[in-house]
């Protein structure tokens with residue numbers, strides 16, 4: 171390094187207090203890879219992350235900027251312009267930064283001359299040459315952090331990380347490191363925490379036990395970060411890179427790959443050993459002994475969620491990701507015994523060469539190694555040094571691996587994997603020693619196709635029957651919300667991906683040929699008026715003033731489709747025969763069609779002819795499984811004698827709350843505001859809403875010919891006219907209920923709106939019941955259904971619970987949808 175920008179060295183510092191003190195600081199280690207440090211914009215983003223997300227005393231580990239290591243390797247291999255490319259790269263980089271660039275460029279020029287000199291003596295100085303990349307990077311970031319008023323100090327990690335012996339490739343000298351770190355944190359025992367800085371460590375480089383500078387293998391800064399985390403007993407280690415964590419496959423190759431939220435240590439270890447750049451081969455090893463928080467995040471995304479590495483598996487028996495390592499060379503050593511084979515494997519590791527899927531075949535006395543092209547020469551030399559004669563059998567091979575906790579114990583995964591391979595000319599299926607990996611070797615030319623095929627097989631679910639939701643009010647919004655929140659669980663339980671084709675309200679409709687849940691912002695636009703829409707979201711949201719969505723749905727006639735009717739609309743209910751005739755399934759929360767015997771009969775017949783389903787469990791009792799209970803009783807040969815109860819959540823709430831203190835009209839307004847009532851509360855007070863439920867349940871129970879005897883919960887005269895005149899009559903309504911309340915009080919009873927269904931008569935009326943009656947003490951809004959049947963005669967079957975409200979209704983609709991998708 172040049173004199174101007176000195177990497178801090180601690181050789182002469184002396185510690186006077188316990189070297190373990192700095193460990194109590196709860197240091198956080200942050201590693202930034204080359205891709206995060208490749209441009210001036212990116213470097214500025216990194217400075218913002220460091221200023222916002224790190225504290226004094228934290229450690230930043232950096233890789234070489236961009237492709238500098240590759241270019242230094244080019245220089246080693248004799249490419250003429252390599253070093254001048256590095257010079258121009260840095261000139262460009264610093265020109266976009268707010269720092270004193272002359273000093274830094276002078277340092278680069280000086281160092282490049284040293285590198286030129288060292289290149290004449292390759293390969294003896296290769297590691298030293300490569301180490302310049304990380305040193306330049308640490309210096310530049312430190313300088314830049316200064317301009318952010320963020321006190322930082324560049325540190326040469328090779329003064330801290332020293333191997334204990336030549337024969338232990340991942341054993342670092344802890345005592346040596348402890349001494350060095352404790353003097354780095356000198357300010358602590360001077361009692362001056364504020365003098366601490368952020369320490370910007372060079373990744374990738376260390377020393378061997380002879381004090382020779384070594385590198386830790388390509389992408390080795392990840393490993394530097396976890397080793398440092400282990401040595402300083404860090405509170406957390408974060409690896410910042412150019413992708414938002416670990417994905418189901420390399421997102422730069424498989425564009426529909428998805429982020430994996432959690433990976434167990436074993437899974438992360440397996441991924442790192444299979445050559446996915448995102449984690450260097452040895453990164454996880456220190457975390458196996460020193461268990462700390464670890465995650466991988468994107469330095470490109472403001473609020474990166476990333477992937478968390480968990481101590482214990484969150485799930486097991488699933489494929490979490492598929493890795494690929496391309497351009498491998500197969501090197502075979504024949505006539506070798508097991509001991510020599512193990513020695514060679516060990517030496518390969520000690521030389522920081524990553525070998526994959528290596529195996530020793532006892533029956534053939536054969537050792538097979540797969541290494542990257544760039545490590546071929548090195549590997550052959552190691553084998554020859556052991557007096558064996560390797561054969562380079564084949565180049566251009568790819569290793570593709572499935573990774574997931576204990577997947578090898580899941581026979582279904584193994585057979586699915588093997589089945590998919592039948593369509594490809596695979597070289598070899600490889601079963602590594604751990605239980606979390608399944609590998610295949612294949613020629614590079616076929617590898618990407620196989621990767622996509624396997625990714626589709628294990629991660630892309632078949633789409634469900636397309637779903638169209640009509641109604642985006644109270645229930646509709648909640649339904650879409652829970653569909654979205656529970657999408658992953660629903661899809662995994664159905665083994666299908668949800669395909670929400672359209673959502674409509676009376677003004678607009680939104681449509682997506684894939685799934686609207688993946689583009690939920692569009693759904694939010696449904697409430698806007700048409701004119702402001704077209705310019706913003708042309709094509710995605712359209713006017714639905716005249717039910718235009720139905721024109722689009724013509725494409726689906728005689729194909730399967732699920733219509734979810736969450737409206738209270740007569741017009742939509744009258745369209746049911748058309749929907750059923752088109753061969754579409756129905757789910758209704760809208761009670762109109764289900765409570766109209768003639769219409770319901772017509773719809774049921776058409777659905778039966780087309781072998782389609784109608785689920786309508788929320789039309790009576792919201793989420794309470796009353797309809798399915800009736801169905802099950804009948805299926806078991808039972809005979810229903812009567813169904814009685816309080817079927818209106820809103821009236822249950824109103825009469826439960828009404829105690830003569832508050833005006834009835836005020837309670838009614840409160841119920842409306844809480845969406846306990848229908849949009850027009852007269853639907854509840856007239857009994858219309860309960861009558862619909864009575865008719866729906868009577869149909870389910872088989873009481874088709876019963877005589878109807880229904881009384882409203884309020885005088886009919888007060889229910890006539892417009893909605894406005896109804897509210898204008900509030901004082902009369904209040905008087906009416908006040909008088910009624912006095913009567914009830916005199917009798918010492920309670921006022922309840924009770925429905926009773928038998929095969930002869932369906933009744934509904936306000937009744938005065940004893941305080942000990944089973945319908946007397948309900949929770950606010952509860953419905954209660956008492957079923958008397960042949961088997962449940964003296965002791966009726968009682969179902970009780972919230973019978974209204976957006977949450978329970980939307981959840982009930984979701985249950986119907988899942989049942990339908992499972993049955994269809």
Ligand SMILES: Nc1ncnc2c1ncn2[C@@H]1O[C@H](COP(=O)(O)OP(=O)(O)O)[C@@H](O)[C@H]1O
Pocket residue numbers: 202203204205206233389410411412413415416417418419420421422446447448449491492493
């Ligand atoms: N399963 C995976 N998930 C995420 N990224 C992956 C995966 N497999 C490979 N990668 C690749 O790893 C790259 C990040 O590693 P690398 O380029 O070495 O980053 P850095 O420069 O930050 O060390 C990503 O850009 C991506 O192409």
Ligand SMILES: N[C@@H](CC(=O)OP(=O)(O)O)C(=O)O
Pocket residue numbers: 202203204205233234239240303373374387388389390391392
């Ligand atoms: N600069 C080294 C070490 C490293 O870890 O880099 P990155 O973090 O960019 O993968 C390399 O390119 O191998």
